[in-house]
Structures are given as structure tokens and as C-alpha cells.
Amino acid sequence: MSTILIADDDGHIREVVRYALQKDGLKVVEAADGKQALERAREHRVDLAVLDILMPELDGIEVLRALRQRGPLPVVFLTSRAEEIDRVLGLELGADDYVVKPFSPRELVARVKAVLRRARPAPKESAAPEHLAWRALRLDLERHECRWDGREVQLTVTEFALLATLLRRPGKVFTRDELIDRAWGPGIAITDRTIDSHVRRIRKKLADAGATEAIETVYAVGYRLKDDNG
Known part of the structure; x- marks a missing residue:
């Protein structure tokens, strides 16, 4: 059973979220502010954190930074303003999703x-590869690791899922809807802006490691991994 940390200073929101998650078979621990959220994360083995951005003591972004120093914990942000989306997804550490x-x-x-599905290693199948590669880029699907020329590239679970999708079919143009279906699953409403923010973060992280031309934009369609054979 996965354990979810809910951090929000609004007790009613915590109650509603707790009920919904527990009804779906998930274990929940709660925090009323950012400082308490870090304490709960130390006390429990948390699989994912749901963080409000505006909290007392420490805000959600400060909590995210502190949590990511300990490891790649998936994070979903709660925000009251849609205009915060780029700020949330465009952070150096990056959130995995937002509501x-x-x-x-x-x-x-x-x-x-x-997000939990993306964070778990895919079940082993005899024909399924454990690694994906393109030039000096390597994705270890079992360990959930990304490396360029041996140098580790820190990706969120969402960024990893999107990049793995592109690596499986170099040269294929994936529409934003196709990327949403593969990374989030069908039936979940994700905006094009969200996909663009994630891809922008992947590009920056790869460029910082030395891969400057990996992902190409196909205007009005979507994205593809550059095909060296094309």
C-alpha cells in the first residue's frame, strides 16, 4: 500500500483529500504546514507528497527542495492560481504534476x-528492454536512471516517462495527446501548456549535461527525438 503525504494548512481540504485517497486504498499522513510536512516525511516512508504551494512556516516550493535533497520523491502541487503552473513545473527540481x-x-x-504508476519500475517481460539508448543517452528503466555520457541527469518521474516514450521511437512525432496518454494514462485532462513545460525542463537538463539537440519540436503537432538515420 502506497503512503501519501498531504500538506495543506486548510483542514477541510486535508479531510476531503484524505477521504478520497483512503477510499481508493492509499495510506495517508497529514501535515498542516511546511515544517510539519518535512517532519512527517522523516517519520514515515512516503511514496508521494501532495503539497499546497502557500503554507505557513515553509511554503510548498521550499518543502519540495528539501524533500528532493533526500531523494527523487514524486510531488503533486495544489495551487489556487492557474498562472503558477509554469513556476511550479519550471522549477529547477520540478513538480511531477499539479491540480x-x-x-x-x-x-x-x-x-x-x-504519478505513482510512473514512479514504479515496469514489470519485467521477456521481450521488454531494460535500457533505452540514443547517442550517449542511456535510460535504465528498472533503476529509473538517466545518464548522458555517463553523467547522471536528474529527472522527475513524469520527465522520465516522457523521455522514455520519445526514446522508444526515435524520429516518430508524438502529438501532445499521445504523450499525455503514455505518461498520465487515458481520461486525465492535461493541458498542452503542461506538456510544453515538462519538455522544456527535459531539454534544459539534457543540454546542461551536453545533449543540446535531442528533442525537436514539430510545429502545431508535437515532439520527436531526433532521428540520426533520418
Whole structure:
């Protein structure tokens, strides 16, 4: 059973989220502010954190930075302003997803479960590769590691899922809807802006490691991994 940390200073929101997650079979621990969120994360083996951006003591972004220093914990942000999306997804450390208040508990549960699926290694199949490669880029699907020329590239679970999708078919143009289906699953409403923010972060991280021309934009269609044979 996965354990979810909910951090929000609004007790009613915590109650609604807790009920929805527990109803779906997930274990929940709660925090009323950022400082308490870090304490709960130390006390429990947390699989994913749902963080409000505006919290007392430490805000959600400060909590995210502290959590990521300990390891690649998946994070879903709660935000009351849609214009914060780029700020949330464009952070150096990056959130995996976000939900804008007011939100449907069912939608939040669906997004949490989608991120959890991406965070788990895929079940082994005899024909399924354990690694994906392109030039000096290597993705270890079992360890959830990304490296360029041996140098580790820190990706969120969402960024990893999107990059793995592109690496499986170099040269193929994936529409944003196709990327959403593969990274989040069908039936979840994700904006083009969200996909673009994630791809922008992947590009920057790869460029910082030395891979400057990996992902190409196909205007009005989507994205593809550059095909060296094309």
C-alpha cells in the first residue's frame, strides 16, 4: 500500500483529500504546514507528497527542495492560481504534476495514481528492454536512471516517462495527446501548456549535461527525438 503525504494548512481540504485517497486504498499522513510536512516525511516512508504551494512556516516550493535533497520523491502541487503552473513545473527540481483549486477529489486521486504508476519500475517481460539508448543517452528503466555520457541527469518521474516514450521511437512525432496518454494514462485532462513545460525542463537538463539537440519540436503537432538515420 502506497503512503501519501498531504500538506495543506486548510483542514477541510486535508479531510476531503484524505477521504478520497483512503477510499481508493492509499495510506495517508497529514501535515498542516511546511515544517510539519518535512517532519512527517522523516517519520514515515512516503511514496508521494501532495503539497499546497502557500503554507505557513515553509511554503510548498521550499518543502519540495528539501524533500528532493533526500531523494527523487514524486510531488503533486495544489495551487489556487492557474498562472503558477509554469513556476511550479519550471522549477529547477520540478513538480511531477499539479491540480488547481477548487478541484475534484476524483481528479486528484487519478493524477496521484498516474504519478505513482510512473514512479514504479515496469514489470519485467521477456521481450521488454531494460535500457533505452540514443547517442550517449542511456535510460535504465528498472533503476529509473538517466545518464548522458555517463553523467547522471536528474529527472522527475513524469520527465522520465516522457523521455522514455520519445526514446522508444526515435524520429516518430508524438502529438501532445499521445504523450499525455503514455505518461498520465487515458481520461486525465492535461493541458498542452503542461506538456510544453515538462519538455522544456527535459531539454534544459539534457543540454546542461551536453545533449543540446535531442528533442525537436514539430510545429502545431508535437515532439520527436531526433532521428540520426533520418
